[in-house]
Amino acid sequence: MRVTVIRNKRRKKAAFYVTPNGIELRIPARLSKRVIDRILEEHDTWIHEISQKLPRQTSVLDEGLVFHGKNYPTQIDDGSTLRFDGTSFWVPEAWDDATLWKQYEIWLRERALHYVIERAPIYEKILGVKAKKIRIGHQKTRWGSCSSNGTISINVRLMLAPKEMMDYVIAHEWVHLVHFDHSPSFWSTLQTIYPNTATAKDWLKRHGHTLQLKKTE
Structure with missing residues (x-):
């Protein structure tokens, strides 16, 4: 399961939290990526064990996307933008749900x-x-x-x-x-x-x- 990293300028130490939406790693705002990666690596086993106990979160990729009253399946590709070919939405492999929702709304607005x-x-x-x-x-x-x-x-x-x-x-x-x-x-x-x-x-x-x-x- 993906761990959501949340920066907070008031936080002094890094800590994991288990929430209804998954696992969060809350860290001081200026903590470097190198340190974050080390923390995640050191707790990899624990993260995996906790992930197995949490209910599976439904992804928008599983549910598909709606356009003009019809639900269309999503497909993964190696592109960089959201595409619609009339039968499916094509989503960049690197995007998480948050990015997809943001880009989907931009696409709909246009x-x-x-x-x-x-x-x-x-x-x-x-x-x-x-x-x-x-x-x-x-x-x-x-x-x-x-x-x-x-x-x-x-x-x-x-x-x-x-x-x-x-x-x-x-x-x-x-x-x-x-x-x-x-x-x-x-x-x-x-x-x-x-x-x-x-x-x-x-x-x-x-x-x-x-x-x-x-x-x-």
């Missing part, structure tokens, strides 16, 4: 922005409005937002849902450029440009909690 930029003109032409700025966020509770100055934000987690959910939220937020509220006029306009509004709202209400990405710094 594709989310591209998707929104591609779809928005459809609604802009119908409504006769244009967003001042488009951004991709990672909101906890909101799927999208439209500010008073015309900035529209779309939640990256929608890339985990079927495409229709992203289309609904895009339409929803662009209608806010015309009706900055949730008045009857707003819903009437939205229903006109996106007839499947009720279905999409119901899907997000029932399944939205499953669209989860680990927060990365």
Whole structure:
């Protein structure tokens, strides 16, 4: 099992801790790599014994990655970036789960922005409005937002849902450029440009909690 090394400027001595997520080696901030490697080598037998007793941690590599509502298997390769070939995600061999989650979100954000930029003109032409700025966020509770100055934000987690959910939220937020509220006029306009509004709202209400990405710094 991989040992997570955690540096802390207040710590005076190195020490191992067994946590629900595995084994941690907590060390003084300035401890050299040479010393860390020696500590790990000296405790190799103990680390192995403890690892055997801990419940196996499920890796994202075992679970696969989701894109537009479908789960795709992950494959390991010797590359340096996350790749998607339409049937599998290819992950660099050197990456751990934390790196993969971070790069996966970056990958999703890039594709989310591209998707929104591609779809928005459809609604802009119908409504006769244009967003001042488009951004991709990672909101906890909101799927999208439209500010008073015309900035529209779309939640990256929608890339985990079927495409229709992203289309609904895009339409929803662009209608806010015309009706900055949730008045009857707003819903009437939205229903006109996106007839499947009720279905999409119901899907997000029932399944939205499953669209989860680990927060990365």
